[in-house]
Amino acid sequence: MDGPNHSKQPQIMTVADYANADPAVVKSGRVKKAVANAIEKEVKLLCGLEASQGPVQDVLSSAAGVSKDVCDSSEELDSEEGDSEGKVSRKKKNKRRKENSESSDGEEYPIDIWHVLAAYIRPEDVCRFALICRNSWAVTCTAAFWTRLYKRHYNLDADLPSRLQPGSITRMYCLRARVIRSLFHLYEPFSLRVSKCPPLPESTPTTLLNSKCLLFWVNKVSGSRTEPMWEFNFKFVKQPVKVKNGCSRGLELPRQYKDVLTNPDSDCYLLRVTTLNFIFISVVMGMTLTLFNINVSTDMRHHRVRLEFQDSPVVRGKKLRGEQGIQVVLDPVHSVRLMDWWDPQYPTISYT
Incomplete structure (x- = not known):
């Protein structure tokens, strides 16, 4: 019967081993070529001795040291390079920064969500709601938005002229204007604004x-x-108002x-x-x-x-x-x- 195998098993590395890694290694999300070569060289040396006995922290510290040396040397080279190369590098950095800013602008929600939120918007907040994004503005252009706004504030006791009665809301022509005029009869904050x-x-x-x-x-x-x-x-x-160069100042209505x-x-x-x-x-x-x-x-x-x-x-x-x-x-x-x-x-x- 064979005796127990006393050969040492390779050590398993986990995410915790890299949790305290030097920021120079993971700053950009990609390992620089010089750092990668240093890590590869260090790993080969450790494998030649006994990889299981080599602490991971030593590997990372060695890589960080190489990274620092590479950065220092690159700074010295940058100081010796001409203005043309400096401009090119600045353009690349600005382009990369612009791409990062565009990717972090936020999420674009579907227009159905804005239709749901529009049911809870007060009349005085319609302008603010429309300025959130293009989809919220598009919702305020629909007939459904203005019809629901009218029905939400209409009451039978209101003294409305005949042209603003519920029967007129079924007509699409000038619907937005009729609803806004109706709100100055139906909605108290608006009616008080006029009476004062x-x-x-x-x-x-x-x-x-x-x-x-x-x-x-x-x-x-x-x-x-x-x-x-x-x-x-x-x-x-x-x-x-005359607009220069024929440019339009607002969004084109649907x-x-x-x-x-x-x-x-x-x-x-x-x-x-x-x-x-x-x-x-x-x-x-x-x-x-x-x-x-x-x-x-x-x-x-x-x-x-x-x-x-x-x-x-x-x-x-x-x-x-x-x-x-x-x-x-x-x-x-x-x-x-x-x-x-x-x-x-x-x-x-x-x-x-």
Whole structure:
């Protein structure tokens, strides 16, 4: 019967043996050629003696020492190389750094996840949600998103005009605009924002400067006074901003949702000036507003509104051509109201 085998078995190396490895060896995830040669040489020497008795730490420390020597020598060589090679190496490093940054930008989630999350977005957070990524923005362009937002806040007791009733939500054309207008009736934070507007703004608005007057009309209204008051309504549209080199500033809207996102009044405002007396003014439709002032009236009890219109927009830095335009003075003024297209008092037509 053969006796026990006293030959030593080779030592099994585990992950724990490499847990405290020198960072120079594993910094880039790949072992340098000089380090690999040093390890191979050390292993051969150990195998020639007795591999089982050679501590792994010695091998790694030897490899780290070789790596340090290689780095030192490479630094000396780099200092002696020309500028051209330095530029090439810097370009390679920048390219590698750029690739690493692109690979660590994050994950792109499927659009179905954004559809689920959209069901929990508050109306005031729609813009923030759309700015997260392209898929979240695409969700806010869909008819399903705006229909669900409307149904989530609709209630039977709400006083909605006929054009904003649930039956109108089934039409795709101008759906987004109708839902936003409805929220200023249904959603309390939005309705409070409108109701808190003062009769006279604290400062003269500058939004209308260089805007084109599309419509103008006058309404006779009755109030607390025995004599009626008069509303002078000016509908303006902002002039399109010229983009250099024909570049577009925004994302291209999805074609399949073009009707949903259509809004003819998207860049329009309504200026409503209520006066105590009727005042005759010239026709200003088609002209550009170049001056808008609100100051104290001559009787020191009311306010006065002064508007100046030109045939074309005035470029910044140039003097106003007062003699070529039309000046409109409304005095005495009871209230001044500047309304966006989503304001409940903004007049609309049947398509929205």
